[in-house]
Amino acid sequence: MATRTIKLPDVGEGVTEAELAEIQVKPGDHVREDDPVAAVMTDKATVEITSVYSGKVVWVAGEVGDTLAVGAPLLKIETDQPEADSADGDPAPEADTQAPAAAPDPVAAKAPEKPAAAPAARPAAASGPATPPRPEGAAVLASPAIRARAREGGIDLRQVRGSGPAGRITQADLDAVFDGWSPQAPDIRPTAPDETIRVTGLRRKIAERMSEANSRIPHITVVEEIDVTDLETLRSKLNAERGDRPKLTMLPFLTAALVRLREQHPEMNAHYDDDAGAVHRYGAVHAGIATMTDTGLIVPVLRHAERRDLFDTAAEIGRLAEACRAGKARREELTGSTITITSLGPLGALATTPIINRPEVAILGVNRMATRPHWDGTRFVPRKMMNISASFDHRVIDGWDAALFVNRIKSMLETPAMIFVKG
Numbered sequence: 001m002a003t004r005t006i007k008l009p010d011v012g013e014g015v016t017e018a019e020l021a022e023i024q025v026k027p028g029d030h031v032r033e034d035d036p037v038a039a040v041m042t043d044k045a046t047v048e049i050t051s052v053y054s055g056k057v058v059w060v061a062g063e064v065g066d067t068l069a070v071g072a073p074l075l076k077i078e079t080d081q082p083e084a085d086s087a088d089g090d091p092a093p094e095a096d097t098q099a100p101a102a103a104p105d106p107v108a109a110k111a112p113e114k115p116a117a118a119p120a121a122r123p124a125a126a127s128g129p130a131t132p133p134r135p136e137g138a139a140v141l142a143s144p145a146i147r148a149r150a151r152e153g154g155i156d157l158r159q160v161r162g163s164g165p166a167g168r169i170t171q172a173d174l175d176a177v178f179d180g181w182s183p184q185a186p187d188i189r190p191t192a193p194d195e196t197i198r199v200t201g202l203r204r205k206i207a208e209r210m211s212e213a214n215s216r217i218p219h220i221t222v223v224e225e226i227d228v229t230d231l232e233t234l235r236s237k238l239n240a241e242r243g244d245r246p247k248l249t250m251l252p253f254l255t256a257a258l259v260r261l262r263e264q265h266p267e268m269n270a271h272y273d274d275d276a277g278a279v280h281r282y283g284a285v286h287a288g289i290a291t292m293t294d295t296g297l298i299v300p301v302l303r304h305a306e307r308r309d310l311f312d313t314a315a316e317i318g319r320l321a322e323a324c325r326a327g328k329a330r331r332e333e334l335t336g337s338t339i340t341i342t343s344l345g346p347l348g349a350l351a352t353t354p355i356i357n358r359p360e361v362a363i364l365g366v367n368r369m370a371t372r373p374h375w376d377g378t379r380f381v382p383r384k385m386m387n388i389s390a391s392f393d394h395r396v397i398d399g400w401d402a403a404l405f406v407n408r409i410k411s412m413l414e415t416p417a418m419i420f421v422k423g
Contacts, residue, residue: 004053004077008068009143011040011047018047020066025075029057033140034147034157037075040068047144055079141168149174202295213358216274220394221353222406227374229384231416238310245311250366251289252313254341256419257412258364259285259306265405269338271359272396279361279396288337288357291321298324299357301337341366352389361396364409365389 011018018040025037031051038049059076061068068074140157142150146169150157155177162169199207228250235248242248262269262285270281285306288299300320305313323329340357343366354365367387374383388409392402412418 002079003058004055004079006037006049006052006074006077008040008070008072008074009049010070011144015070017067017069020062020064020068023060023064025057025060027057027060031055031057031077034151048148049074049144050147051077052140053077053079146171146174153178202298206296209358210355213355217356217358218394219353219356219391220397220399220402221389221391222402223351223387223389224406224410226386226388226410227383227414228369228386231413232369232384234416242311246314246318248310248314249317250369251317251341251343252310253413253416253419254364254366254409255285255287255302255305255308255313256310257409258287258339258341260412260419261405261408262306264408265401267397267401268362268392268405270361270396271338272361272393273359274395282338284338286336286338288340288360289317289320290340290342291324293325295327298329298334299337299340300324300329300333301335303336339363344368351387354389354391356391356393361393362405363391365391 008018020038021041022039023037024039025031031037032054033051035051036048037051037057040047040049055077056079057075058078061072061074141162141164142157147157150160155174157169160169160173160177163173164170231250231253235250235253239248258269266281267279269285270279272279284304287302287305289302290297290299300323302308302313302316302320308316320329320333323333337357337360339360340363342354342363344352346368348366348368351367352365354363356363365388367389369384369386371382372385373380374385388406390402390406390409392405
């Protein structure tokens with residue numbers, strides 16, 4: 001019977017001490033090799049400490065919250081393991097009086113037989129000065145990171161040759177094991193190679209504009225639920241009688257609502273020149289319509305929306321979208337918007353946080369429509385509901401004005417006649 005000490009290992013480069021975050025054993029508990037016994041926390045990570053011996057815990061250092069130095073005793077285990085098999089524990093009594101024994105010749109060393117009950121091991125590293133695989137009960141010298149990696153990969157560290165000092169297993173030893181997997185071993189290697197793709201062209205321009213807008217504009221986003229049942233009834237009726245005119249989507253109605261609201265909220269149809277510290281409000285509504293193409297998101301401009309009816313708006317939106325997808329949109333069709341509408345169509349989420357198309361000060365996001373139960377005051381009835389998400393430049397748009405603007409959009413879309421009634 002011998003008492004072995006488990007010390008706090010080196011848990012990271014430059015780390016000299018760690019806080020005891022968890023103690024998983026107490027004196028009197030029996031543990032086996034590789035059982036977790038404690039966890040310590042550094043300024044970089046929480047590291048699990050495992051036992052390198054099998055036996056009975058007879059002493060535990062400190063309590064949770066105590067700080068221990070690297071190399072300080074963590075706990076002591078009473079074990080039947082022969083002293084000659086120990087490499088990490090307390091030194092044998094003769095260690096103070098005898099000269100250190102010479103390291104065994106790795107070439108002449110002969111690996112002991114594996115116990116019959118031991119699981120089949122993966123191939124171990126065979127090159128370089130290494131100790132032979134260890135028998136049952138022998139100490140395994142490895143860092144917590146290596147032990148964790150071995151557990152995840154299903155590797156029995158007792159069957160791995162260690163090339164480090166005193167037979168310590170290194171990352172290179174474990175790499176060699178992974179490289180030598182047998183066909184029967186589970187293959188967790190990636191099924192596709194890694195690749196690096198340069199961000200160029202339109203995708204790079206989009207990335208630059210989004211980064212600039214997000215870094216320079218303090219966004220405030222307001223999300224509101226809207227009952228669009230009546231609007232959908234009107235849209236379906238108009239589409240059924242449209243003849244050879246283009247089919248109406250939700251976008252022409254939203255554009256018409258923005259045109260009407262420009263009279264009450266001119267501050268929304270504007271640009272903010274933050275370098276000059278000036279806001280320019282526009283009399284005309286040039287609506288940017290975010291359009292998804294094979295090369296990325298493009299925002300063509302529906303000019304003078306205030307002069308168009310629903311079907312004319314639908315026709316121009318369709319023409320601009322087709323020009324963008326075909327790569328034939330002209331420069332003047334892609335610049336000069338005063339407010340933007342973005343929609344993900346049927347794939348849209350319940351809510352989004354759209355990023356403003358700088359130098360504009362507002363953007364309206366349309367989310368997915370769905371039939372939901374709605375309380376009408378006496379009972380739940382099925383209604384077609386949709387959320388809108390509107391983002392504003394908080395430097396020039398106050399939260400009250402943003403909420404009022406969204407509330408008025410809600411009123412117009414829930415009572416679509418208000419879109420077409422002046423005054």
